[in-house]
Ligand SMILES: Nc1ncnc2c1ncn2[C@@H]1O[C@H](COP(=O)(O)OP(=O)(O)OP(=O)(O)O)[C@@H](O)[C@H]1O
C-alpha cells in the first residue's frame with residue numbers, strides 16, 4: 233500500500249511533464265490540423281533557455297552580493313523562459329509552417345521533423361556535446377505523510393503544472409481568443425468569416441504551446457538536472473502519444489492522457505522489471521487505441537469540410 | 540456603385556470555373572445570382588470574401604477600395620462585408636451567444652455591437668431564448684437564423700447569402716426572407732445566391748443568371764421571371 237501511494241506521487245510528476253507537452257501538440261492540431269513534430273525539441277530548447285536564465289540570475293545575484301532566495305530565482309526562471317520560448321514557437325510557425333499552410337499535411341509533418349533536427353544540431357553546434365547540469369535552485373526537503381515520502385520539488389512540479397493547465401482552461405473557455413481557438417477546432421475554414429485573423433491566432437497558439445513546453449523543460453530540469461540536446465526526442469514522442477490517446481485536438485484529453493501515461497509507465501515499472509517499462513506501457517496504449525482509435529475525446533467525423 | 544466586379548476569374552487547381560464575371564450592386568439593393576448546381580455561385584461569393592484567390596486580371600472594388608488587397612478577416616472587420624456560407628457553417632461546439640460574440644471578434648465599437656445584438660434578437664426572437672444552447676443542437680430553421688444573425692454581427696454594409704433557403708420548410712423559408720427584407724430596410728445591401736430561382740427573383744430587385752461560370756442574362760427580377768429561357772431552365776416551364 234505504501235509503495236502504491238509512493239508510485240502515485242511519482243506518476244503524478246511524470247504525468248505533469250507529459251501533459252504539459254501534450255497540450256502543445258493538441259492545441260496546434262486543433263487549430264491547424266497538423267502535428268508540430270518539432271514540439272519535443274521546443275521542450276528541450278525551453279529547458280536550455282531555463283538553464284541560461286537560472287545561471288544568469290544566480291550570477292547576477294552573486295555579483296550584486298544579494299542573497300536572492302532560490303525559489304525566487306526558480307519562479308523568475310519559469311516566467312522568463314516561458315516568455316522567451318514562446319517566441320521560438322512564433323518563429324517556427326512563421327518560418328516553418330505558414331508557407332506550407334495549403335500544402336499537403338505530410339509536407340508539414342516532415343518540416344516539423346526537420347525543424348526538430350535543426351534545433352537539436354543547432355544546440356549541439358552552439359554549446360557542444362557536453363551535458364549541462366541544471367542548477368539546483370532549491371534544496372530538496374522531504375516530507376513524510378503517513379509512510380509516503382514526498383519532496384518539496386515534486387509538490388512544486390505537480391502544483392505548477394496543474395495551475396498552468398487550469399490557467400489554460402480558463403483562457404480557452406473565457407477569453408475571445410480562446411473562443412476563436414475552439415471555433416477553429418470545429419471548422420477552421422469558417423473562422424476568417426468572423427473577422428478573426430488566422431495569422432494572429434496561429435502564432436498565439438504556438439506561443440502558448442511553446443511556453444507550456446518550456447515550463448515542462450524547467451520542471452524536468454528541477455527533477456532530473458541533466459540537459460542534453462536530444463532530451464526532447466523520447467519525451468516529445470511520448471507526449472505525442474498522449475495527445476493522440478487523448479483524442480486529436482482535445483485539450484482536456486491531452487492533459488488526462490498525459491497523466492494516464494505517467495501512471496501506466498510508473499506502474500509498469502513497479503510490477504515488471506524496469507527495463508520492461510516502455511515495452512509494457514506502450515503495448516497497453518496500443519491496445520487502448522485498437523479499441524478507441526479516436527482516443528478518449530476525439531471526434532470520429534472529420535471537420536475538414538470544403539467551404 | 541457599392542460593389543463593382545469586373546472580369547472576375549477564379550480557378551481551382553488551374554481549372555477555370557469563373558470565366559470573367561461582371562456585375563455591380565448599388566448601396567441598399569437586393570440582387571440575386573441564380574444558377575444550376577456547379578454554375579459558380581458559391582465560388583463568386585467566396586472570391587468576394589477573399590476566401591479563395593481571384594486570377595490575374597480580376598477587378599473587385601467595394602466602396603472604392605480594392606478588395607484584392609484585403610485578407611479575408613479584414614474584408615469582414617474593416618469593410619463590413621459579411622458572408623453566410625453555404626451549409627451555414629455554425630460552430631456547433633459553441634453556444635448561440637458565443638457564435639454571435641465571435642462574429643464581433645475584431646470590432647471595437649462596443650455601443651454599436653450592443654445595438655446590433657438587440658437588432659438580431661428583434662428579428663429572430665427565437666435566438667434570444669436559446670442563448671446558452673450549443674448551436675449544433677439547434678433545429679435547422681434556428682441554425683439558419685443564427686447563421687444570418689451571426690453574419691449580421693460580423694458586419695452589415697453588405698451581406699452575401701449562399702442559399703439561405705436550403706433545407707427549410709416552405710413556411711420557414713418565407714419568414715427567413717421576411718427577416719432578410721427587414722435587415723435590408725435598415726440599410727444592408729444584399730447579394731443573394733440561390734438555386735430556388737422563383738423565390739430569389741421574387742425577393743430581389745435585380746437578378747443575374749450564371750451558367751458554367753459565365754453570366755448569361757441580367758435584368759430586373761420581373762423581366763427575368765417573364766423571360767421564356769429563364770422560365771424553361773429555372774422555373775420549371
Ligand atoms: N474547392 C474546390 N476545388 C475544386 N473544384 C471546386 C472547388 N469548389 C468548387 N469547385 C468546382 O467549381 C465549380 C463551381 O462550384 P460552386 O460551388 O461555385 O457551384 P455553385 O453554383 O455554388 O453550385 P451549388 O448550387 O451546387 O452550390 C464546380 O464545378 C465545382 O465542382
Ligand SMILES: [Mg+2]
Nearest residue numbers: 580581582625
Ligand atoms: Mg454553392
